Amino acid sequence: MRIAVTGRNGQVVTSLIERAGVGVEVIALGRPEMDLGDLATIAPAIAAARPDVVVSAAAYTAVDRAESEEEAAFAVNAAGAGAVAAAAQALGVPVIHISTDYVFDGTKPDPYVESDPVAPLGVYGRSKLAGEQLVLATAPDAVILRTAWVYSPFGVNFVKTMLRLAETREELGVVADQIGNPTSALDIADAVLAIAFRLYSAPDTAPRGIFHMTGTGEGSWADLAEAVFAASAALGGPATQVRKITTADYPTPAARPANSRLCCDRLYEAYGLRLPAWRDAVKATAARLVAPVL
Secondary structure, eight states: OEEEEEOSSSHHHHHHHHHOOTTOEEEEEOTTTOOTTSGGGHHHHHHHHOOSEEEEOOOOOOTTGGGGOHHHHHIIIIIIHHHHHHHHHHHTOOEEEEEEGGGSOSOOSSOBOTTSOOOOSSHHHHHHHHHHHHHHHHOTTOEEEEEOSEEOSSSSOHHHHHHHHHTTOSEEEEEOSOEEOOEEHHHHHHHHHHHHHHHHHOGGGOOOEEEEOOOBSOEEHHHHHHHHHHHHHHTTOOOOEEEEEOGGGSOOSSOOOSBOOBOOHHHHHHHOOOOOBHHHHHHHHHHHHHSOOO
8 A cells, every 4th residue: 555645844743654564665755845825836846756645734734824824724724625636536545634733713612523613713723624524515425524632653743842841940830720631642643544544445435534543532732741751750760840830831823622522423423443551652752862772
């Protein structure tokens, strides 16, 4: 099975390359051959990869910068995503598109299900929602996976930032009134590979549409930070004290949903997939960052 995935250095594409097993080839597509901001480059690059499945993973993810770069965010997250889906559709191959919890406004008291009304708070969320809509309009049988709070041993993410700051700080103020489902990109990759194989080998039995896919369990950013430091300390790595603060104490250009929890039951019912507990996944990620395998 050949999987063409958009992006070269993102957390999900790097995880897909690492997790791909025997008989699976992951082709990472990125600049200069393919640029989501240059629509003319997308279809030729995807066609040249001769994929069996396309994974649309690359995105404009600078949530705060998007507030002042709306055109750039929509060019990549909306138009670019739609062009990727169109290229897959033209080749007659399925597409899996990665989306986000930011399509919701966070006001619901319970975890969000796929049918809940969407109401993004900022440019990033609006651009990702527009991407979902374009993907489904172009490739109605696409699989869209909404995930959240992604971290991994790769790239730039919250877990790596916490470990870096812990080396020089005696205390860190971390937001405690935003709740979500921390999710390992490696666990995302495992699930994407399972879904891709089902789409490839038994397409008639593979449900399509929107699914929520996050780590199991919930917590705040402060909870995640504390879990990271506990895991690191157990390995002799950097750790520091967490001071729980409110969203108001840490203003940002883009508003964040107070409740980012996603209910993932539909994914389990459709594909039998449930991602591991996030606290266990954090320990595995910390182990790699604190004591990298030589």
